[in-house]
Amino acid sequence: MKPFSIAIHGGAGEVLAKNLNPDQQKEYHDALSKAVDMGYAVLEKGGTALDAVEAAVVDLENCPLFNAARGAVFNSDGKHELDAAIMDGKTLGAGAICGVSSVKNPVKLARKVMTDSQHVFLAGAGAAKFAKANGIEFEKDEYFFTQLRFDQLQEARATGQVALDHVKKFGTVGAVALDVHGNLAAATSTGGMTNKMPGRVGDAPLIGAGTYANNKTCAVSATGHGEYMIRAVIGHLISSMMEFGGMPLDAAADRAVNQVLKQLGGEGGGVIAVDQQGNVAMPFNTEGMFRACRTSAGRVEIKMFGDY
Numbered sequence: 001m002k003p004f005s006i007a008i009h010g011g012a013g014e015v016l017a018k019n020l021n022p023d024q025q026k027e028y029h030d031a032l033s034k035a036v037d038m039g040y041a042v043l044e045k046g047g048t049a050l051d052a053v054e055a056a057v058v059d060l061e062n063c064p065l066f067n068a069a070r071g072a073v074f075n076s077d078g079k080h081e082l083d084a085a086i087m088d089g090k091t092l093g094a095g096a097i098c099g100v101s102s103v104k105n106p107v108k109l110a111r112k113v114m115t116d117s118q119h120v121f122l123a124g125a126g127a128a129k130f131a132k133a134n135g136i137e138f139e140k141d142e143y144f145f146t147q148l149r150f151d152q153l154q155e156a157r158a159t160g161q162v163a164l165d166h167v168k169k170f171g172t173v174g175a176v177a178l179d180v181h182g183n184l185a186a187a188t189s190t191g192g193m194t195n196k197m198p199g200r201v202g203d204a205p206l207i208g209a210g211t212y213a214n215n216k217t218c219a220v221s222a223t224g225h226g227e228y229m230i231r232a233v234i235g236h237l238i239s240s241m242m243e244f245g246g247m248p249l250d251a252a253a254d255r256a257v258n259q260v261l262k263q264l265g266g267e268g269g270g271v272i273a274v275d276q277q278g279n280v281a282m283p284f285n286t287e288g289m290f291r292a293c294r295t296s297a298g299r300v301e302i303k304m305f306g307d308y
Contacts, residue, residue, distance in 0.1 A: 002180045003278030005042050006039040007293035008032065010066045011171020012223050014269040015288025015304050020192040025304065028290060030067060035059040036292040039175055043296075049185035049219070050108055050111070053175040056305045057187045060173035064146050066290075068173040069106055070139075071146050072191025074153040080144045082191055083205040084110040089184030089213035096205040098126040102144075102259075107189045110205070112136060116156040120207065124230070136219050156195035171290075172204055173220025176213070182290055184274065186211050186218040192226075195300070202226025208236035217242040217275065219251055222288070224261075224269015232260050238273060247302050253281040261285060 010032060023056040025063060043049070043257035058066075064071035072080045084106035085096035095114025098121070103109050105113035109131050115123050122130055127132025156162065172190035173243070179185075188211045190204040195249070203210030203226035210226065212235025213219035220235035234256055253273045261269065272291060280293045282301075 002182060003123055003296050004178055004180050005044040005274050005278040005280055005293065006036060006043060006052055006056065006175060006177040007272040007274055007280045007282060008036050008039065008060065008173070008291065009221060009223050009270070009272045009282070010173050012284045012286045012289035013171060013268060014286065015290060017305055028296060028304060029047070029302055031063050031065050032292040036294050036302070038298045039177060041185065043177060043179055046180055048181070049177040049179040049183050050086065051175040052179065053185045053187040054086065054107055054111055056175040057129060057173055057189050058105050061105050061189055062106060064086040065181065066173050067171050067191045068189040071103060071149065071193070072144055073193070074195040074219065075196045075198050075200070077155070078153065079269070080141070080187070080191060081198065082106045083201060084187070084189040085205040085207060085211040086110045086114060086187040087207060087211055087213040088114070089215040089219055092108045092214065093235070094120050094207045096121040096204045096207060097123070097127040097213070098201045099199065100127050100131070101129055102141065104139045105185050111186070116266050130257050132177060146164040152194045155161030161191050162195050170260070174211070174223060174272060176219035176221050176272050178219070178274050178276065178278050180248065180299050182215065184213045184215055184276070186213040186219040186221050188221045197308040203229035205236070206230060210235065211238050214239050218273050220271055220273045221245070222269060222271045224286070225266050228261055228264050228266025229269065231264055232256065232266070234261070234271060238271070242275070249275040249279050250281045252281045257283040258285050
């Protein structure tokens with residue numbers, strides 16, 4: 001059987017054991033395990049990488065522990081603005097949305113943009129109109145609300161700061177996969193930064209930055225300080241180092257995260273990536289990253305803390 005693999009993330013930053021009690025650690029471990037298993041089950045049955053990453057990200061979007069869809073952070077107006085993207089490594093087809101406020105699963109809308117529109121990226125009211133026309137499920141504001149996120153907004157307002165996900169230990173979600181057909185895919189979804197300006201867009205929905213997949217090289221999903229991920233075009237950078245520099249996945253991902261991002265000042269994030277052989281890389285330059293992977297070769301990891 002040809003190799004297949006999946007990796008997921010749920011944010012990178014000050015992920016330290018002292019900041020999470022045993023019950024919280026179990027909650028995160030179980031949530032990561034459930035999501036990676038859902039994606040792996042798709043691949044194990046011969047399903048596509050696109051279906052696998054969508055399934056995993058939908059599960060993470062539905063979990064209030066993470067900053068995506070349900071449980072997303074608030075902007076400075078006290079609203080949710082959700083961003084997501086998905087990309088097919090076989091065709092380089094991609095779909096992305098940003099600035100939607102009541103779509104239950106933004107990654108589903110991003111995929112719909114890829115498959116059922118003539119565009120790659122839809123924003124705000126236009127994205128919402130497209131969602132309604134294509135049967136995408138909506139929820140009321142109460143669905144997305146969590147007390148933790150609301151309290152974080154009040155704290156950020158009191159200090160006059162934009163609170164980065166990595167400071168609060170919670171972040172963007174994403175998935176990357178290789179299927180038995182040899183195709184790669186990536187997907188990412190986020191609520192962005194607490195107290196961000198309305199209209200702010202990070203790296204998650206930007207093809208080549210927070211989300212990228214190319215069958216020639218790899219699939220990548222990023223998490224962390226989006227402004228630096230955008231400047232580095234981090235997903236495409238890793239792919240280019242592999243395609244044009246002949247670097248293996250591990251080395252390319254590590255250089256991007258621990259050299260390029262650091263040189264820009266972006267010490268607040270990480271990536272997950274998978275290549276054509278099913279190898280998985282999950283480097284980060286923070287104290288930790290919520291991450292998990294499963295491969296047909298038998299590698300199974302569900303981790304939060306420590307070195308990668």
